[in-house]
Amino acid sequence: MSKSSRRLLGLLVFGALAAAWLYAASRLWRTSVPGNLKLPKVDMSTLVGTSELHRAQHFSFILDLFGLAGILLPLVVLALYAKWGHRFMRESAAGPIGTGMLLAMLGIAILWMAMLPSNIAELWWLRRYGIEKTGYAGMIFGTWAALGAEFLGICLTILIVMGFARLMGNKWWLAGAPVFVAIGLLVTFIQPYTSGLQPLEDHTALVQAEHRLASKEGVAAVPLKVENVSGMTTAPNAEAMGLGPSRRIGLWNTILDGRFSEPELEVVVAHELAHHKHNDLWKGVGWYALFVFPIAYLIARVTRRRGGMAVPLAVPLFLFAWVGLSTAILPIDNAFSRRLEAEADWTALQATNNPQAAKALFVSFVRTTDENPNPPFWDPILFGNHPTEAQRIGMVEAWQARSGG
């Protein structure tokens, strides 16, 4: 085969893969929220009060600054580590993969140290507003201990990447990416078993409501569980988790502490059921799979200049490329997540048929989390994995208008 034929074949394969990628992405992007839905502008000050709104805006603005530090600092630190991190190779007596693991762990350790002042300041801010309850020593020790789990994760990643790179050279990503998808699938499946979920007691009415809502949404009832987080935070939350037989709805005990009415809790449960109904956790894994292939490919390309992922020298650059590319796709990741959340809100409205409760819930969220319901445009792009509370209330009003409520 001549060089030009090979080039043409390569272009055709690339074109076919790109078309398949776009098709899969568009399928995942699609939701049941009407495409022509126009959200009305909501005056949040009349709903939550002017002083509450100012408090939330002030709180969120500073929190956003910490969020920005959380995005930029890792990039700066890991860029410097990519340049000089190889010096730590002398601290290893292990083989190439063991040395790669050490370099990766040290990169994360240095990042932890660099982030510590910002994390302490953020905790101070959250404690000031009564959102966090964790003490400073508890936070430092807790994140230090959590580093152990991160170290294990990064060692596994390095083992996979370097192991395949030593077998397949720069084509490691072809074998590595499916393994990462399989791990993502496994983690999603086992999450309910590792989250310390407790049985839901003394909420018989809510359990009955869940069964009713599940049948309305056309989904099998999912076990309702409780996550005890009240020792750490006052923020309310709930999450859908698990796949197939491991499916659960985890309600933080902070949402069950009496601040939310029974109809509001039903909206929460209907929302989480909707995630299961729409197979959002599967979609999340699918979305991850869509990006892990190109990211792994780009990392393989970038790290070639350091000899490829078969040698530990490339590991610091690997960390930087990985975090850099993950940051680059953050806006699209958040947009995808917001679409799934909006769809779950829409389905919950249809199932509960109680827009007043939904509205009251979202107003309560502003009051209990001090989250700005109308953040600046860049905030949702970088941090917003849910629609803003103003958008959620806007959707309730749009739903009411459509259903003649």
Add this chain to the structure above:
Amino acid sequence: MNEHPVTLHVMDDLRRSRLTVFFRFLLTIPHLIWLELWAVVVMIVFIPNWLVALIIGRPAKPFQRFNAAYLRYTTTVFSYLFLIANPFPGFTGEPGSYPIELSVPTTPEKQNRLKTFFRLFLVYPAIAVAGALLYVTYFVTFLAWWVALITGRMPRGFRDLGANAIRYIEQGYAYLFLVTGSYPCASPYVGMALGEPVIANVTPAVAAPAAAESTAAEAPEAPPEA
């Protein structure tokens, strides 16, 4: 008098990286997990190996090599965890790869069948001593952690105390897993080979591995890390 088939060779230069010292426990976690997995196989192997040793009077050669690699690996992991050595160890227990090296017989030796039969009971006093030594090592490591973090060096006394504890523990393991028929020796003069002897009038009992010897020759004590 100072001979034991299981000997610890210490070729460490006392230099310590402050960064890896600070995160030493966390950095060791992947090794500790790998060690646990390996230990499960060692436990499984113990029973057939014990039966073989009872029948033919010495352990099976493949089991001997496997257990020897396990002992070398545990030595490097404990040395790293307890700050007795500086570099991050490998995962295979390969000989000649670490400044703290355990010399273990890889060829099975003839062992008394009666002692083999009662091995689990006979090893018990040694395990008790090893447990006590381990607690001492924890305490010493705690102190040494601060010193190494501040000065970038491991005090020689702490290092040698830890190395001796590890030497005894490994001799105990070697006895338990039938790698040797020699009982662990509590004397710090037995089964220790220091690259630079710190105890007067003690010469290395067993020739140090070639790689470790050259390491010692080329790497005298380095100045504290800047």
